Amino acid sequence: MTDLLAAAAGDPSPWLSFMPMILIFGVFYFIWFRPIRTKQKALESLVENLKKGDKVVTNGGFYGEVIKVEGNIVLLKIADNVKVKIAKRAVAGFAETPEGNGGN
Numbered sequence: 001m002t003d004l005l006a007a008a009a010g011d012p013s014p015w016l017s018f019m020p021m022i023l024i025f026g027v028f029y030f031i032w033f034r035p036i037r038t039k040q041k042a043l044e045s046l047v048e049n050l051k052k053g054d055k056v057v058t059n060g061g062f063y064g065e066v067i068k069v070e071g072n073i074v075l076l077k078i079a080d081n082v083k084v085k086i087a088k089r090a091v092a093g094f095a096e097t098p099e100g101n102g103g104n
Contacts, residue, residue, distance in 0.1 A: 043092075043093065046091070046093060046094065047088050047089065047091055050066055050069050050074060050088065050091065051066065051069065052066055052067060052068060052069070053065065053066065054066040054094065055094065055095055055096070056076070056091050056092075056093065056094055056095055057091075057092050057093060057094075057095035058076070058086055058090045058091055058092055059090050059091075059092045060090065062076070062078050062084070062086075063078065063095055064076040064077050064078040064084075065077045067083060069088070071088075072087060072088045072089075073085050073086070073087065073088065074086050074087075074088050074090075074091065
């Protein structure tokens with residue numbers, strides 16, 4: 001009789017012991033990884049659809065206007081008579097002019 005009680009009150013199934021870990025991973029995925037992935041996809045779409053006239057900001061903090069897109073290179077006008085070539089991946093996003101944000 002005691003053997004039956006011991007067997008009934010035995011160790012929980014392995015799945016049951018891993019459930020808290022699976023639940024924590026699921027919550028972590030939806031709180032951390034999913035928003036980052038969504039942001040990455042939006043940035044990839046922005047970079048792929050750059051066109052002449054877009055006002056952008058680079059990862060280095062330069063504000064400028066796209067003059068030309070050639071493959072993986074973007075010609076960016078950052079001031080009068082100042083144009084620079086940057087990698088397409090260096091574009092961090094669309095930007096308002098720095099003057100509109102209180103900058104000089």
